[in-house]
Amino acid sequence: MTAVEIKIRLFVEADLAPGQAVVLSRDQAHYLFGVMRLGLGARIGLFNGRDGEFPGRVVEAGKRGGVLECEAQLRPLQMPPDxxxxxxxxxxxxxxxxxxxxxxxxxxxxxxxxxxxxxxxxxxxxxxxxxxxxxxxxxxxxxxxxxxxxxxxxxxxxxxxxxxxxxxxxxxxxxxxxxxxxxxxxxxxxxxxxxxxxxxxxxxxxxxxxxxxxxxxxxxxxxxxxxxxxxxxxxxxxxxxxxxxx
Amino acid sequence: MTAVEIKIRLFVEADLAPGQAVVLSRDQAHYLFGVMRLGLGARIGLFNGRDGEFPGRVVEAGKRGGVLECEAQLRPLQMPPDxxxxxxxxxxxxxxxxxxxxxxxxxxxxxxxxxxxxxxxxxxxxxxxxxxxxxxxxxxxxxxxxxxxxxxxxxxxxxxxxxxxxxxxxxxxxxxxxxxxxxxxxxxxxxxxxxxxxxxxxxxxxxxxxxxxxxxxxxxxxxxxxxxxxxxxxxxxxxxxxxxxx
Structure with a gap:
């Protein structure tokens, strides 16, 4: 899994860690499954501003919601200068x-x-x-x-x-x-x-x-x-x- | 006449020099007299990419055209780097x-x-x-x-x-x-x-x-x-x- 394979990146509020399940909001589910047509098993990049970036694999996909599961951390948090x-x-x-x-x-x-x-x-x-x-x-x-x-x-x-x-x-x-x-x-x-x-x-x-x-x-x-x-x-x-x- | 007084600047094709009359196109006349509501005697900045900037005073203003008269050069041409x-x-x-x-x-x-x-x-x-x-x-x-x-x-x-x-x-x-x-x-x-x-x-x-x-x-x-x-x-x-x- 390289950064290049992950085209879609999504900011989420949830904590991120390997194996962590991330529940999508209705808007996020609509974007990923309705607009971008992702299916089960698809991967996107997840970050929350605190934990770095994790690949998230689609494990549930519905019209009003869905769940991604975090895999191993792709990149650590990169803080900007103060x-x-x-x-x-x-x-x-x-x-x-x-x-x-x-x-x-x-x-x-x-x-x-x-x-x-x-x-x-x-x-x-x-x-x-x-x-x-x-x-x-x-x-x-x-x-x-x-x-x-x-x-x-x-x-x-x-x-x-x-x-x-x-x-x-x-x-x-x-x-x-x-x-x-x-x-x-x-x-x-x-x-x-x-x-x-x-x-x-x-x-x-x-x-x-x-x-x-x-x-x-x-x-x-x-x-x-x-x-x-x-x-x-x-x-x-x-x-x-x-x-x-x- | 300082640069601060001249709020409107207009690019024109005509040569610019002190006393030079600049004939406005229909679009330029519409902009200056219709949109910006300038009247006779109003001044704008004129430049053509070659001669620097000159104040142009409105000496004729109509719906379909107009004439500006150049005053003394305000600024020389400032070329960018090559x-x-x-x-x-x-x-x-x-x-x-x-x-x-x-x-x-x-x-x-x-x-x-x-x-x-x-x-x-x-x-x-x-x-x-x-x-x-x-x-x-x-x-x-x-x-x-x-x-x-x-x-x-x-x-x-x-x-x-x-x-x-x-x-x-x-x-x-x-x-x-x-x-x-x-x-x-x-x-x-x-x-x-x-x-x-x-x-x-x-x-x-x-x-x-x-x-x-x-x-x-x-x-x-x-x-x-x-x-x-x-x-x-x-x-x-x-x-x-x-x-x-x-």
């Missing part, structure tokens, strides 16, 4: 994309934030969390980042956790040198990346961010990037300099 | 995204390629080119990359231009060190980046790419990235190491 991504929700499709991309790139927590130029007053946290699950399913991940409720940026900064550094993507630096601000910093520390909304940060926000002792301003090249592009580019810069791309 | 991006077209929305993201990140030419695992037999080149124009309009670009017709990867490699290097995103390297393969290479040389389709490259393609004297295999971290994510991540790695992010 990285948070803070972003200002934008148009729906791009917000979904940001959650998907942050999950693919490796993030522990995704925090939608309200900034001075954020239009969004509310988000669908359950939908964004489902996007994170789907991204992990599609991209071979065994961990699913937590998507938190919408938070106000000033309040987050007021209560900023001791020891966590903040990478702040500063459009005003556009054109200056890039990875230099992170050079020589220690790997393995807790970090966060904050990416502003389409209109950028307000001058007051920029002044505050720049004055924070734990914040590091990082430019992302000479062009203006959309917020979703900036999330992937910023995470690439960070993963290369301080994350697990080393 | 970088091509080769990608295998995937689902429509993600293909559109790749063109948008490559344009934002700074690319001279975008080449859709057919690979062994590419499903797409055809693309809408005009639609993709329009996406590149729109990305440049939205992101403050003054250059629009050319989107070429769909090309077969083996034929492209057979006729590879002398002196152009190729960065090849190799999933098989996943987990190995990242920016190292580009370290110490000379900036300013012509390059291309090739990103495979969702299923990756075939073994035959990988063998061929790895054997090419002008190709450099670069890993993109320990996770599997979707093709659209990989394009942004790969361009970030390249722009930092060899492009204009320095």
């Amino acid at each position: 990285l948070w991504v803070l972003f200002a929700p934008i148009k729906k499709a791009r917000t979904d994309f940001i959650v998907e991309k942050a999950t693919e790139m490796g993030v522990a927590r995704i925090i939608p934030v309200q900034t001075d130029f954020t239009n969004s007053e509310r988000i669908r946290q359950d939908r964004l969390q489902a996007h994170a699950v789907e991204a992990a399913e599609q991209c071979g991940g065994t961990f699913v980042p937590e998507v938190t409720p919408l938070a106000k940026l000033p309040r987050l900064l007021d209560d900023w956790p001791e020891g966590r550094k903040l990478m702040f993507c500063d459009e005003a630096l556009s054109g200056e040198a890039s990875a230099a601000p992170l050079a020589g910093l220690e790997r393995g520390a807790p970090w966060a990346i904050v990416v502003g909304p389409e209109g950028g940060f307000s001058q007051a926000e920029r002044d505050r961010l720049r004055a924070l002792p734990f914040a590091h301003a990082v430019p992302l090249g000479p062009r203006i990037l959309r917020a979703d592009t900036a999330v992937v580019a910023a995470m690439t810069v960070w993963q290369q300099a301080l994350g697990d791309w080393a | 970088l091509w991006v080769l990608f295998a077209p995937i689902k429509k929305a993600r293909t559109d995204f790749i063109v948008e993201k490559a344009t934002e990140m700074g690319v001279a030419r975008i080449i859709p390629v057919q690979t062994d695992f590419t499903n797409s037999e055809r693309i809408r080149q005009d639609r993709l080119q329009a996406h590149a124009v729109e990305a440049a309009e939205q992101c403050g670009g003054t250059f629009v990359p050319e989107v070429t017709p769909l090309a077969k990867l083996p034929r492209l490699l057979d006729d590879w231009p002398e002196g152009r290097k190729l960065m090849f995103c190799d999933e098989a390297l996943s987990g190995e060190a990242s920016a190292a393969p580009l370290a110490g290479l000379e900036r300013g040389a012509p390059w291309a980046i090739v990103v495979g389709p969702e299923g990756g490259f075939s073994q035959a393609e990988r063998d061929r790419l790895r054997a090419l004297p002008f190709a450099h295999a670069v890993p993109l971290g320990p996770r599997i990235l979707r093709a659209d994510t990989a394009v942004v991540a790969a361009m970030t790695v390249w722009q930092q190491a060899l492009g204009d992010w320095a």
Whole structure:
């Protein structure tokens, strides 16, 4: 059994261990047996964000439910770095994309934030969390980042956790040198990346961010990037300099 | 007149110079005067991919046309590095995204390629080119990359231009060190980046790419990235190491 044979991957809540039976929800059964037409004996990949990945063999299949039995562990849990991504929700499709991309790139927590130029007053946290699950399913991940409720940026900064550094993507630096601000910093520390909304940060926000002792301003090249592009580019810069791309 | 005052940017075919009159097409007039409700005297940003950006003042506005008059140049043409991006077209929305993201990140030419695992037999080149124009309009670009017709990867490699290097995103390297393969290479040389389709490259393609004297295999971290994510991540790695992010 190799990873290549397992095309379908499913996130489940249940504990996973060799021989463990996993009871499917109605939606999961519909997907596996109705949509994907799997039969008894078929194998998929199972992960729950805690125990790694296990092949699950179909031992019961019905219209409203089913049971998979775990075989030997295929891969251990692969934790992302202790990285948070803070972003200002934008148009729906791009917000979904940001959650998907942050999950693919490796993030522990995704925090939608309200900034001075954020239009969004509310988000669908359950939908964004489902996007994170789907991204992990599609991209071979065994961990699913937590998507938190919408938070106000000033309040987050007021209560900023001791020891966590903040990478702040500063459009005003556009054109200056890039990875230099992170050079020589220690790997393995807790970090966060904050990416502003389409209109950028307000001058007051920029002044505050720049004055924070734990914040590091990082430019992302000479062009203006959309917020979703900036999330992937910023995470690439960070993963290369301080994350697990080393 | 600062860049901030100009919210609307329009790509036009006409030459641009101070005092130059720019005649609008019917669609452009509809957009500016019907949708955006601009009146006489309003200013937008104009660029044509050759002359930089000029403020254009509305001097005639009608339902079926209009005329803008260029003022003094706002910004010179900002050329991207001499970088091509080769990608295998995937689902429509993600293909559109790749063109948008490559344009934002700074690319001279975008080449859709057919690979062994590419499903797409055809693309809408005009639609993709329009996406590149729109990305440049939205992101403050003054250059629009050319989107070429769909090309077969083996034929492209057979006729590879002398002196152009190729960065090849190799999933098989996943987990190995990242920016190292580009370290110490000379900036300013012509390059291309090739990103495979969702299923990756075939073994035959990988063998061929790895054997090419002008190709450099670069890993993109320990996770599997979707093709659209990989394009942004790969361009970030390249722009930092060899492009204009320095």
